Amino acid sequence: MGTISGGTTPSLPAWPILRNGSSGNDVKAAQYLLRSHGHSLTADGDFGAGTEQAVRSFQSANGLTADGIVGAQTFAKLIKTVQNGSNGDAVRAIQTLLGVTVDGAFGTGTEQAVLNLQSTYGLTRDGIVGPLTWQAAFGK
Template identity: 50%
Template sequence: MKSITDVQAKCESSLPTLRKGSKGDDVKLLQEILNSYGYSLKVDGDFGPLTEDAVKKFQKSHGLKVDGIVGPKTWNALLPDDPRSYPTLRRGSTGHYVRLLQQSLNEFLTDALVIDGIFGPKTEAAVKKFQKSYGLVVDGIVGPKTWNAIFSMFN
């Protein structure tokens, strides 16, 4: 099995390159993640000057090329590389980890989930389907074992 860092890199490579002018759910995910690092961005899905400035500050503080562009290296620095550090998610959870979960599950599903950061009934059903196919306890709760299986899916 590849290292968890290799798996994370594959997961991150599926995230789009974002820059000033980008719009949409992936920008919202980026803004939520940056806010978890202490930035105070409006999560509006619009990669404007404030988001660009936060990205540049993050890049500088993590020894990355400071260009304001969020590509694989910046995504890698933004997202933890150990699924044990990911929070337990269940119906009612919200935020960037739910978005990451939804995006990851879309690699597995035939009917794609809306990536909205809200762990509702459709996300729960997708988690249960995933858990069943990977021989996990089918409870709809995403804890360390389910996160590990999600990461292993990218091998």
């Protein structure tokens, strides 16, 4: 048995746990995803009372425990599959996580960043942001 040159592929990171008081791009992306499900809130990266209420409402509507904490079970219902040609707040969420221009339009720049992320984690390089790619993006 030989070794694989170039190192090893990092394992998929765990979903973050976001709650009131959390801040940063993970929160901003979660806020965009909540907006993509029809919740009115500002995607400012600060998890305050308004975001907590939107999370509780989303959780209740999706058969989850309405604890206001975004973890793996809430993310599983919150994420939406997006790909080249997609538009809107779910695209803004992945763009925020990837550090590319956040314009809500999934074009070639976003697709290339997705392909790079998929390569990093040994995922299928298809440019489609499904559950595993979302998990990699939130955990990076």
